[in-house]
Amino acid sequence: MTADVQKETLGFQTEAKQLLHLMIHSLYSNREIFLRELISNASDAIDKLRFAALSDDSLLEGQGDFQVQVDVDKEAGTITISDNGIGMTREEVIENLGTIAKSGTAAFLESLSGDQKKDSQLIGQFGVGFYSGFIVADRVEVHTRKAGEGADSGVVWESAGEAEFTIESRAKDSRGTAITLFLKDDCKEFADDFRVRSVIKKYSDHISVPVLMLKPEMPTAEEDEEKAEDKAPEYEAVNEATALWTRPRSEVSDDEYKAFYRHVSHDFDEPLSWSHNKVEGKLEYTSLLYLPKRAPFDMWNRDMARGLKLYVQRTFIMDEAEQFLPLYLRFVKGVVDSNDLPLNVSREILQQDGAVESMRSALTKRVLDMLGKLAKKEGDDYATFWKEFGQVLKEGPAEDFANKEKIAKLLRFSTTHTDSPEHDQSLEDYVSRMQDGQDKIYYVVAENFNTARKSPHLEVFRKKGIEVLLLTDRVDDWLMNHLQEFDGKQLQDVARGALDLASDSEEEKAEQEKLQKESEGLVERLAKVLEDKVSEVRATARLTESAACLVVGDYDMGAQMRRIMEAAGQPVPDSKPILEVNPQHPLVKMLDAEADEDRYADLANIVFDQATLAEGGQLDDPASYVARLNKLLLDTMAS
Numbered sequence: 112m113t114a115d116v117q118k119e120t121l122g123f124q125t126e127a128k129q130l131l132h133l134m135i136h137s138l139y140s141n142r143e144i145f146l147r148e149l150i151s152n153a154s155d156a157i158d159k160l161r162f163a164a165l166s167d168d169s170l171l172e173g174q175g176d177f178q179v180q181v182d183v184d185k186e187a188g189t190i191t192i193s194d195n196g197i198g199m200t201r202e203e204v205i206e207n208l209g210t211i212a213k214s215g216t217a218a219f220l221e222s223l224s225g226d227q228k229k230d231s232q233l234i235g236q237f238g239v240g241f242y243s244g245f246i247v248a249d250r251v252e253v254h255t256r257k258a259g260e261g262a263d264s265g266v267v268w269e270s271a272g273e274a275e276f277t278i279e280s281r282a283k284d285s286r287g288t289a290i291t292l293f294l295k296d297d298c299k300e301f302a303d304d305f306r307v308r309s310v311i312k313k314y315s316d317h318i319s320v321p322v323l324m325l326k327p328e329m330p331t332a333e334e335d336e337e338k339a340e341d342k343a344p345e346y347e348a349v350n351e352a353t354a355l356w357t358r359p360r361s362e363v364s365d366d367e368y369k370a371f372y373r374h375v376s377h378d379f380d381e382p383l384s385w386s387h388n389k390v391e392g393k394l395e396y397t398s399l400l401y402l403p404k405r406a407p408f409d410m411w412n413r414d415m416a417r418g419l420k421l422y423v424q425r426t427f428i429m430d431e432a433e434q435f436l437p438l439y440l441r442f443v444k445g446v447v448d449s450n451d452l453p454l455n456v457s458r459e460i461l462q463q464d465g466a467v468e469s470m471r472s473a474l475t476k477r478v479l480d481m482l483g484k485l486a487k488k489e490g491d492d493y494a495t496f497w498k499e500f501g502q503v504l505k506e507g508p509a510e511d512f513a514n515k516e517k518i519a520k521l522l523r524f525s526t527t528h529t530d531s532p533e534h535d536q537s538l539e540d541y542v543s544r545m546q547d548g549q550d551k552i553y554y555v556v557a558e559n560f561n562t563a564r565k566s567p568h569l570e571v572f573r574k575k576g577i578e579v580l581l582l583t584d585r586v587d588d589w590l591m592n593h594l595q596e597f598d599g600k601q602l603q604d605v606a607r608g609a610l611d612l613a614s615d616s617e618e619e620k621a622e623q624e625k626l627q628k629e630s631e632g633l634v635e636r637l638a639k640v641l642e643d644k645v646s647e648v649r650a651t652a653r654l655t656e657s658a659a660c661l662v663v664g665d666y667d668m669g670a671q672m673r674r675i676m677e678a679a680g681q682p683v684p685d686s687k688p689i690l691e692v693n694p695q696h697p698l699v700k701m702l703d704a705e706a707d708e709d710r711y712a713d714l715a716n717i718v719f720d721q722a723t724l725a726e727g728g729q730l731d732d733p734a735s736y737v738a739r740l741n742k743l744l745l746d747t748m749a750s
């Protein structure tokens with residue numbers, strides 16, 4: 112052992128400290144997971160070295176048998192996890208183990224609720240990794256040395272998991288990392304061989320490198336005792352040690368699939384579903400894709416880690432290979448192992464490779480099929496999926512035109528049929544309920560469920576029993592613009608264009624024409640008074656309860672989209688809405704009969720402003736609205 116050179120004491124980053132504290136307390140009931148996390152890191156470190164050695168085999172230092180070793184010492188109360196992977200330099204140790212270099216940590220901490228159960232799930236999702244050692248240990252020592260560097264470059268990192276850690280140089284002959292946990296008094300079970308073996312079997316069976324433990328000693332006859340002492344300790348693999356995805360589907364149990372999911376996703380929860388496939392033929396590859404149960408906290412963060420783990424002929428190549436799935440399926444986790452790509456494939460090559468393009472389209476179909484199956488399954492799984500990821504899937508039709516119809520079948524909406532805020536109705540459900548003669552799928556877009564449900568635009572639809580989709584997600588308007596039709600039926604915004612119900616009878620049509628004729632005077636007078644605010648005034652049959660509503664022109668931007676764009680500070684085209692009035696409404700009748708031009712103008716403006724309010728819009732000049740309304744109220748009371 113060399114003398115202490117450059118022993119430094121450093122402080123943990125504040126966020127790391129907070130996370131450590133939280134984790135230790137909230138994960139205590141499931142403490143054995145620390146072993147899974149540390150073995151998973153060890154296996155990742157081996158994957159990284161295997162990959163680096165493809166271009167520089169001197170890194171292997173003549174030792175290419177990869178393995179993770181777990182040693183327990185009952186007397187000392189320790190457990191040590193060692194690997195002969197890539198190892199770390201001094202700088203890397205400080206960077207990797209002293210900070211939590213993940214974007215969004217602060218936001219994550221803020222999202223914690225204080226409820227232990229919920230928080231522990233969240234923390235699991237965040238990926239506790241290395242720090243989980245502190246759940247069971249009151250002191251952790253990491254001795255590591257980067258592959259390819261001399262023995263002298265070894266370093267020791269040590270911490271009691273509180274405010275600080277120390278780092279010092281200490282030679283290490285073998286490359287890789289050894290992590291020793293000094294177990295807390297009530298965690299000494301993890302220094303027990305039998306207990307540790309069972310935990311490894313449970314969580315790390317699928318890890319593709321062998322996890323070795325000392326072979327239990329056979330009781331030896333006395334005369335052999337001396338011989339036995341001379342013998343080097345023998346290790347044996349405790350896990351299966353074949354890459355799980357290379358095994359036939361029929362030989363992998365659900366529990367093994369679930370354990371492997373945790374390894375690739377770092378998610379504590381079980382997956383919602385998975386799909387494991389081997390493709391042979393022109394292209395040869397194996398994929399194992401998982402749908403998580405919960406959205407990651409950073410799903411809307413543009414830098415969110417996404418993509419599959421890429422292997423080429425069972426050699427790990429990279430994490431987060433984004434090219435194999437489109438952005439709208441960014442929640443999918445898993446691995447893809449290709450026989451066609453070169454081992455030295457880079458992200459740049461992936462972007463241009465024709466084989467990758469074909470795999471991407473096949474994998475996309477796989478995921479959509481998996482979702483289709485999940486949707487048909489009994490139970491709440493699809494509802495769970497939709498709640499978490501529906502908004503992301505809605506980006507699909509715009510991004511992936513070829514699969515538009517497939518994606519459309521997976522969409523779920525709230526509709527006037529159920530009149531509930533649950534998004535649980537499909538477009539196929541809608542179509543199956545369409546009325547005779549109905550040729551369009553109608554929808555209304557609004558800020559929230561109540562505004563949508565009570566929109567004046569729905570009045571005639573409710574009267575006639577025609578179903579309307581109630582859309583309230585920010586992406587909905589955009590989605591509908593890209594979708595345009597489903598099953599050959601046009602999707603129609605009820606607040607856009609003139610109302611044209613194909614199911615109207617001849618009588619109804621004649622009635623409407625008559626109404627238009629009779630309202631000509633009213634329409635003209637109103638249009639004049641409101642000419643700065645509206646592009647047109649029309650008499651309508653779509654209202655039964657309300658006096659008026661706003662409609663956008665066929666080619667104008669929808670009101671909800673306009674509000675979203677304005678809120679985001681984006682420029683919006685200048686266009687005025689169309690005001691549609693209900694000539695049968697008492698207020699409109701009163702308006703029509705008003706002889707005083709000033710009062711007429713006040714009333715007309717009130718009708719316009721109310722139509723804006725009813726669709727969830729904001730008034731340009733709310734004070735004038737209040738003043739006008741009050742004036743009218745006072746007049747009424749005085750008379």
Ligand SMILES: Nc1ncnc2c1ncn2[C@@H]1O[C@H](COP(=O)(O)OP(=O)(O)OP(=O)(O)O)[C@@H](O)[C@H]1O
Binds near residue numbers: 241287
């Ligand atoms: N056995 C090891 N050998 C080499 N590097 C390691 C080892 N264990 C951890 N590291 C390094 O420390 C980093 C932090 O590890 P940690 O487990 O906290 O996070 P992670 O593995 O990146 O992600 P997760 O939190 O999802 O597990 C790793 O990314 C890796 O670079």
